Amino acid sequence: MAAEAEAQGETLSYEGLRAFEGLAAATAGEGRDPVNAPMIRHWCEAMGDTNPAYEGPDAIAPPTMLQVWTMAGLSGYAGRTGAYDDLLALLDGAGYTSVVATDCEQEYVRPLRPGDSITFDAVIESVSPLKKTKLGEGHFVTTRMDVRAGGELAGTHRFRILKYAPRRRGADPPAPRAPERSRSARPRPVVNRDNAGFWDGVAAHRLLIQRCGDCGTLRFPWLPGCNACGGQEWDTVQASGEGTVFSYVVMHHPPFPAFDPPYAVGLIELAEGVRIVSNVTGVPPEKVRIGMPVRLEFLRVDEEYELPVFRAEGERV
């Protein structure tokens, strides 16, 4: 299959791809609904955008909604030419079967208002030469859509995808890596001023929970403010180390460097009531159960790194 795709890939000429440049992807497309207040309201609520320009009798639509008014829904729209589908099919046939949207650019010419009827044309603007990316080799395809209201240009929407052949495992030499020591090292936590106290505690074999200075609510993981009252003041309490497995997964795949599957990742509910994600140790992963009592211990992962983990209580392995 892969070999077949590769063989076809060699026959795919860039000239053949460039022949699609300038072809219409959609002509005289029509928006399913005129620009309207309910869709604007849903958008603003989803985005958390409270700009007063988007409500009231003189409302305009948020400019970034430009593409929304052209969207076809599941039933598609009239005016689609098939050229875009033909181009994608050609790339698929040559082994560039994966797709990722990479970016979009918009240009606003005039505001859209409730009641505006939308028409649009789309053109395949460019197909890039073969590019090497971290995802794999492929071609970028850029489509330009001109959006009109009452026949007048309102804005332009450029949309770019990468059609690529996914890299086969082991097909390419791995990317250059950091020195040998870090190859098998567990990933390091990001320590910043908001959580440094937690890691200081770990270094001293103490599992520290934050406690709000205003309302006393415990919180974990560490955060700058209280979820309950917003208070900024806090101190810490040391966890007793008692807990139970609130939930868990057993990791089999994918394998990550420095991890040795299968292993159990548990969401541990501490006796104090907060929860922490950690490993469950001292028992084969398939024996981990919800509600299982566990006890804190500190696992030396390598010469400079320790982690709080939870050992199944009363289990003999």
Ligand code: ZN
């Ligand atoms: Zn609080």
